[in-house]
Amino acid sequence: MNGTSEIKVGSKVILKVGRNAVEVEILKAMADGDAYWVKSIASGKEFMMPSARIKVPTVSIEPVEEQEEAPNPAPECTTAPKKEKKLSLMDAAVEVLKQSGEPMNTREMVKAATDSGLWIPTDCKTPEQTLYGSIFREMKIKENPRFVKSSVKGKFEYAG
Structure with a gap:
């Protein structure tokens, strides 16, 4: 006890x-x-x-004298620096294609995005295949896709 x-x-x-x-x-x-x-x-x-x-030893608690509360001055307006938002793999691939100016396949885009620090690999086991499917989905759905097929088989270019 x-x-x-x-x-x-x-x-x-x-x-x-x-x-x-x-x-x-x-x-x-x-x-x-x-x-x-x-x-x-x-x-x-x-x-x-x-x-x-009774886990905490007994403590004699005495009343605390109340002090006058000073009004809280208005906090200074300071804007904290915003953290740089990490790009998605699609956005990183667009940046890589813009910078290189050459047609690239998805494996090259993923490697270039990770090497340049635009994209940090996740637990995704097949980012190249995910990017490939996302590019084709964007080309099919969007009115102005950011990617176009290159004349070289399996490669894409920036549509900018």
């Missing part, structure tokens, strides 16, 4: 209830001495607490 001999009726202690520390006042000790009838200071609820549940 954590100092249960120091617990007296009328004393204020902190009890461990679940993950919370609750400030309570001891109202009475039960006949067997293994439990206490307590009242929560915060909520006013009364309940029985086994002495084995």
Whole structure:
């Protein structure tokens, strides 16, 4: 037991209830001495607490003198620097094609995007195939796709 001999009726202690520390006042000790009838200071609820549940040593809590609260000055307006947004593989592939100016296949685009730091590889096992499917989907759906098929088989060019 954590100092249960120091617990007296009328004393204020902190009890461990679940993950919370609750400030309570001891109202009475039960006949067997293994439990206490307590009242929560915060909520006013009364309940029985086994002495084995007292996890925090007893603490005498004295009232704190209230201090005048100074008005909180307005916080200074500071804009935190924005984090650079990482590009998706599609956007990184567009940037790679713009920079190179040459037709590339998806394997070359993925390698160039990772080497230049435009795209960080994820847990995707086949980024080349994912990029390939995304390019064809964009060419089929969008009115002005960013990619066009190259005259070289399996390669794409920037449509800019």
